[in-house]
Amino acid sequence: MTDYKKLAAYYLKANKKRCVITIIGVMITVIVLYAGLNIFYSYMLQQQKDVRKEADYEIVFLTDDQETLSQIASDDRVTQAYTGKYVVSEWETINGTDGKYVEKIYDNALYVNTGHPYKMAKIMEEMTTDYGVNAELNWNLSTWYLQDMDEGFAVILIVVLLVAYIFAIFAVGVIRNTIQMFTLEQVKDYGILRCIGATKGQLSGIIYRMGAMLEIAGLLAGIVMGGIVSMILGFIFKISAGFHIIPMIPILITYLGDMYFVMRENAKLVTKMTPVSAVRGEYRIKKEKLRRHGGGLMGKIFGIEGAYARKSVLRNKGRFIKTVTAMVFSISAIVLICSCWGQLRKYWKSTDERYxxxxxxxxxxxxxxxxxxxxxxxxxxxxxxxxxxxxxxxxxxxxxxxxxxxxxxxxxxxxxxxxxxxxxxxxxxxxxxxxxxxxxxxxxxxxxxxxxxxxxxxxxxxxxxxxxxxxxxxxxxxxxxxxxxxxxxxxxxxxxxxxxxxxxxxxxxxxxxxxxxxxxxxxxxxxxxxxxxxxxxxxxxxxxxxxxxxxxxxxxxxxxxxxxxxxxxxxxxxxxxxxxxxxxxxxxxxxxxxxxxxxxxxxxxxxxxxxxxxxxxxxxxxxxxxxxxxxxxxxxxxxxxxxxxxxxxxxxxxxxxxxxxxxxxxxxxxxDSLYGESMQLCVYLKSFVRYAIAAVLFIFVLSSVNIVNTTAGNLHLRRKEFAQLRVIGMSRKRLLKTVMLEGVMTTVVANVLGFIIGIGLSYGVFMYLNMVIEAGKSIAWWAFGVGLVASGLIICGSIWLGIRDLPVAMVEDLKLEE
Structure with a gap:
């Protein structure tokens, strides 16, 4: 066998549920990003049309020399030209030093359009140099063509790419964990393929194709759904939104670019192993001295199940730290937003009381x-x-x-x-x-x-x-x-x-x-x-x-x-x-x-x-x-x-x-102007809080998808370990409790750290808010309970689903190679 392309699709089909979860994770990020970029781009196009209805020109050339105006009108860079009156304020110098602004009227100013409105500022600069005349941009129009700032287009492009890359990190991170689980589960297959003649490049190709299939599926679904969402938003805000190609470009660049590097990292898991080590599954063995670990607090509280759960967590500190970090970020953000909301509520209440x-x-x-x-x-x-x-x-x-x-x-x-x-x-x-x-x-x-x-x-x-x-x-x-x-x-x-x-x-x-x-x-x-x-x-x-x-x-x-x-x-x-x-x-x-x-x-x-x-x-x-x-x-x-x-x-x-x-x-x-300002500030702050809550929920959902995906893969890799525990007398119920306690440890640690960090951030925001508005201190203590329940459901729920899907028969799992 020399063509291994179909193996990528075969491996994905073997675990459809995990693939669906991964695609959904990518799709969510693309929906939010494409909908935002598409609605903004549609609004920009609509503003361009509206401004042109009032003043359809890009540059106005200011000179009374009719011959020069004729030359400008016939220039290849000009696609349309007409003359008209134009008034401009000019600085008139008096006695060499003093001066004042005076209005000067050009009865036959030349209004022109170019074939490249996104280059109107550059074209105007070139033509004023070539013809030695003064000119002005249609500033109302040039703003919507990103011409009102130095290097405006480059700045906007960099910002858009940066935002898109941040979304890509979340999306491709989900794929990274999925492909990594696939790779570790199928490492023996890769070892066998190496033994029968497959090259490292061919094995890497399989991993790249799996990642590409998952990401392209998520991208297509996300763009379609994002387009629908943007049209709904356009209907609400009276913006003519449709499917545009331009907003897709930064998404494709950042997502596919990030995926390439992430898949290369996953491919190294296989290509760096010898075929024999891969067949034996020696990637799982961590060579270190055996250490005796006590039961710790978990053992004292929950007995043997708690002690075993603690040891399992200590065996894989990296995974534990990554999971805790992801949850800490979400929980601290939840505490911060809820605390800020409480501070703003106190401000609104005090405003009401004042009047x-x-x-x-x-x-x-x-x-x-x-x-x-x-x-x-x-x-x-x-x-x-x-x-x-x-x-x-x-x-x-x-x-x-x-x-x-x-x-x-x-x-x-x-x-x-x-x-x-x-x-x-x-x-x-x-x-x-x-x-x-x-x-x-x-x-x-x-x-x-x-x-x-x-x-x-x-x-x-x-x-x-x-x-x-x-x-x-x-x-x-x-x-x-x-x-x-x-x-x-x-x-x-x-x-x-x-x-x-x-x-x-x-x-x-x-x-x-x-x-x-x-x-x-x-x-x-x-x-x-x-x-x-x-x-x-x-x-x-x-x-x-x-x-x-x-x-x-x-x-x-x-x-x-x-x-x-x-x-x-x-x-x-x-x-x-x-x-x-x-x-x-x-x-x-x-x-x-x-x-x-x-x-x-x-x-x-x-x-x-x-x-x-x-x-x-x-x-x-x-x-x-x-x-x-x-x-x-x-x-x-x-x-x-x-x-x-x-x-x-x-x-x-x-x-x-x-x-x-x-x-x-x-x-x-x-x-009372003060009350009017308070009402306006109330509207702005409410809008900000809504966007902040949406961002936090978005991050929490992505983290949750990532955790569910990683947990499912990890449990699948531990099938032989669970089978051995069953053989020596542990019931399925006690096994579920033991693994659940690992989730409890993760949940408690993540919530405690997240709440502490969230309180610190909340206090810092309060110190700033209290300089701007008469806000009162407010710490969302109840958010700790919300975060604890939500993260507990995510982590323990993913464990319960993973354990439930394991086969009841233990014989096949015991045959798995360590």
Missing amino acids: GDYQINLTSYSSSTTSLEEAQSTLPSVEVFRELSRNSSVEASKKVYACRADLVDADSYTGKITDEFRTKVTMGHYYGVYMDKLNETDGTSDDKDPEATGGVAESMVNSTDVIGCDDSDLNDLTKYLKAGTTELSENGILVVAGGSFNSWDLEETEDTNDTLYDKTYHFDTYHFELGDTVQLVDFALYQKECLKAKEKINQEYEKLQETATEDGDSEGSTVGNGEDRTSVRQEYAEYKKIKDKLIAEGHYKTYKVEGILDLGTQVFGETADRQIYMRQNDYFDLTGYGENDIAGMKYKVNLDSVSASSVTDMLSYIG
């Missing part, structure tokens, strides 16, 4: 000087509110009933400010300043207009946000309750006595750690006790009188302006009784007079503090630190408003379901 139950508030509060109609005119349209309510990430929406009411006495609320709030928070500092100004309006101050100053100071510290709540709103506030109750009686109120502020709101902080985000700090803001009373001016009456006064002052101001314009007097901006007072200061003075009059006449309402709230990590904004919550009926009674007189809408967003499209829809309506 309350309803994170998006599109509101505009009316006040004593702003009518409800004026406030509502600044809100989005009804259609916008409806669209936001239908957003997939919005869990609930609700009407907001709120206004900015005025206190009868500033001391009843603002006067209870804490020293910490006043000295460490910018907002509290301003309240303190204006309280001081308010207390100095008795005529002893140097202020030339104490009446107006008092009016301004009172407007700053004498107002508070009043919010009407239904029963569900009051129930939601229960978690913030510091004292009292949220079940309010008539004229009962809830007041806020604490909350958090961003670091940029603070005068000083003790924390000096540098981060890329604004930290939040909690402060007690006001000293309240249950039973305190807060008096509010009759909102409806006060607003009516203030709006009248405002209108009168504005009319007077307009007349003075007209008179000043006619007389050429630029100082005609003062109003009132001859005082040097602007219209704004006059308004504040009039508001104070109106308010004092209403208070003297008893037009105010008294409310009793029945609950004190501390908003914890919820962040205050603007005057949100001064909030009074009351029942809706009490709110309507104070303001004179009805159920249709809303101050806006609020929306509860579920960050777990936030998607890129939903964020895009909401961003234009989110008043």
Whole structure:
């Protein structure tokens, strides 16, 4: 026999199950790689077409010389040319040193296409040198032809080949183990073939053909399935994807190239042995001194089966180390990803807490000087509110009933400010300043207009946000309750006595750690006790009188302006009784007079503090630190408003379901840019975690296929050993237990090492994340259990399947040569 080509197919058919597992392992890697490359290449082609629809040219030549333009148009390197207007910014030098950018218009610039768009940058450089003219690339188009960077094509090609080679290592690694098992099982056959005249090259050819058959089968199946996957992804992401040859090239280069070297390594197992050694199977004998091994911990726990399992593992440390290493890599990656996911979940939770139950508030509060109609005119349209309510990430929406009411006495609320709030928070500092100004309006101050100053100071510290709540709103506030109750009686109120502020709101902080985000700090803001009373001016009456006064002052101001314009007097901006007072200061003075009059006449309402709230990590904004919550009926009674007189809408967003499209829809309506950035970051991080999980699962699947394949082959080689154990009295059940314990050792060691490494990596990632986002420490302890169960099922399952397939009869196995 001189033709040994058919032996490769014969050996593969002899163990179909192992071949199928190997082909599946290769196919999985090719599906992922080809689908990714194919969808990217399809997207690139689609972008090229889309850009050409808008501007179908590659190079534009800039010169007013018509003869030169004619020569360029007739150049062999140009396939299409047309003229048109082109505007370019050029640097114009002034006085030899200074200069500026000026726009220059070329009425007859030449737009050309070449026959080699992937060389447009090189062609442009050559032609500008040949014709001595300036030119520019169509940068929008050149980007998609990899022309926007130096050596762009080479860089992209190297990256693609590197990624493909990483996948090839996994895929060909599966084949390597399979062929190695085949080689060791058939080593006697190779020895016999050598004895009857087969050359080393012919034996190597058999091994190369087996590897090629397995890999080509996996490649073809993977490319077909990868193409189908890419078309499905293209349909989802609206990309016209099909089967393309270009993405196959790097896959074939890396896979077949790596396979050549791996098969050469396997072929050396046979070609380096003498025919006699191969026939005797002496490759299995490890020549070393006999050593006595104790039972160790395994022997003490599991008895003779554990001791034998330990010795079996120590006999083949290389295989044990390789298996453990493969599992450690997967388990540590699982722990890392799960821990990062926990850290990100804490970040999303803290983000939700910072902005309350309803994170998006599109509101505009009316006040004593702003009518409800004026406030509502600044809100989005009804259609916008409806669209936001239908957003997939919005869990609930609700009407907001709120206004900015005025206190009868500033001391009843603002006067209870804490020293910490006043000295460490910018907002509290301003309240303190204006309280001081308010207390100095008795005529002893140097202020030339104490009446107006008092009016301004009172407007700053004498107002508070009043919010009407239904029963569900009051129930939601229960978690913030510091004292009292949220079940309010008539004229009962809830007041806020604490909350958090961003670091940029603070005068000083003790924390000096540098981060890329604004930290939040909690402060007690006001000293309240249950039973305190807060008096509010009759909102409806006060607003009516203030709006009248405002209108009168504005009319007077307009007349003075007209008179000043006619007389050429630029100082005609003062109003009132001859005082040097602007219209704004006059308004504040009039508001104070109106308010004092209403208070003297008893037009105010008294409310009793029945609950004190501390908003914890919820962040205050603007005057949100001064909030009074009351029942809706009490709110309507104070303001004179009805159920249709809303101050806006609020929306509860579920960050777990936030998607890129939903964020895009909401961003234009989110008043707080920080929360908008948090939502965007949430989307990016979620996408990253998804890809990371997919990569880990991919690696875990490949490792699992490799382990199953290697275990099956190893058990097959140990058939005579198992038969001898059966002959000396070990039952099949005890044999299965003994071999299973080897898997237990591998599983436990791999999980312990993997978990330790995973924790170390998780801590390192946390240190980095904590510089970027306000993340909390999170170690996925439960991942240890998941990894232990998953790896245990893979390793012990492959052992159980291998043992189960061994023949019940021991005679044939005992005849096997050692």
